[in-house]
Amino acid sequence: MLGGSVAGLMAARVLADHAAEVVILERDGDADEVGGERRGVPQRLQVHALLPGGRAQIERWFPGFGREAVEHGAVASAAHQSEQWIDDVRAVTAPNVMLLNGSRTFIEALLRRRTLALANVRLLKRAATGLTYREGRVSGVRVTAADDEGVMPAEFVVDAMGRSSRLAAWLERDGWEPPPLERMQIDVNYATAYFARSENDPQVAAATSRVSPGYPKRTHAALTAVENGRWMLLQMTYGEDRPPQDWDGFLARCADLPPVFAEVAHNQPIGEVHTFRLADARRRRYDRLDRLPGGLISVGDAVASFNPIYGQGMSAAALHASCLSEYLCGASDATGVATRFFELQKVVVDAAWDLSTQSDAQRLETSRPPLPIRLQRALVGQVLAAAVVDIPVATAFNEVAFMNAHPSTLAAPSVVLRSVASNVRTRARRR
DSSP states (O other): OBOOSHHHHHHHHHHTTTOSOEEEEOTTTTGGGGTTOOTTOTTTTSOOOBOHHHHHHHHHHSTTHHHHHHHTTOEEEOGGGEEEEETTEEOOOOTTOOEEEOOHHHHHHHHHHHHHTSTTEEEEOOEEEEEEEETTEEEEEEEEETTEEEEEEOSSEEEOOOTTOOHHHHHHHTTSOOOOEEEEEEEEEEEEEEEEOOOSSOSOOEEEEEOOTTSSOOOEEEEEEETTTEEEEEEEEETTOOOOSSHHHHHHHHTTSOHHHHHHTTSOEEEEEEEEEEEEEEEEOGGGOSOOOBTEEEOGGGTEEOOGGGOOHHHHHHHHHHHHHHHHHHOSOTTSOOHHHHHHHHHHHHHHHHHHHHHHHHHHOOSOOOHHHHHHHHHHHHHHHHHTTOHHHHHHHHHHHTTSSOGGGGGSHHHHHHHHHHHHHHHHHHO
């Protein structure tokens, strides 16, 4: 296992049911000694979301995970503790907005403890630098630690090294075909601040605020109640408009957000404002390769990293682990070329990629798109507009956004017709 990220830990849990020994190679192998933080994760201090679809998959592999998280300080919020705002209008709250709120570091640390408690899983503080092969299959991993270098034998290797994974470069260097790389420019800017929280069970535990491309305001926002009695409040912008890095500027911009954000910002600030910038979303198309070593797969951000505003990363990683389980249970030879795994994973990646890139593509394009794309956007626009005021439509949309359902479900006649009817009624009331 190359990397001890959420994706790596989830894959290690699945592999533990199939392998005599699972070894996680992680250069930040002393994470538990430094407060659970892997310093190689630049976005670790930003707001993260564990979507219901991802939580369900984690519960599948680690029963009682949610209960244990709450016992250690995470906040499980019900629908009535959630607010969603679109262009400063509060949307209806659907009954399926059930969230488990915790920082990225907290969730990952809990997953690490659960994974390393398995008898046949161990973690080594090592950096992977390449692979070795025999008869068309992976046979080992080149590793370094301090001044030591060597090769660790391996029959099955999982790349969980994140969006900066070097696997593609290793494959090309070693004479294999590297995966095609797709990029979507996003130019997203994050600023997250922490505030003290007095309530164990706050009236509002999670909130989001998004703005449409033509809306005068440009700052998106999210907040969650997390462990250790803290609030995390995020401001997000695109392009050259950067959220303030100083407290005075950050608090001033909070005053221009919906009321719940301004209320949280009146609490005692903790630490400093943490910023992060991401230029593009990336997808490595291992599913398109004709020639790949046997016994090798890639998961998590190493395959696809999305615009983080949609909160898909950890949940996608958990779903990749379930794809791995289905592959291993059905494979006659798991050390063969993992074509079937990448086919299974593609369904998950396609859904998340399409959902997260549609609005970015619309925001950045400079020419009129083809008719099929305009029709698709019109349909999605009907659903999005209706989700602000119609609870059944909002529930259907949330199932997709929460990675419980495929985006194609939003094209169901019942959803489309209800959306159109709801929007007609809304326009009639505004006349």
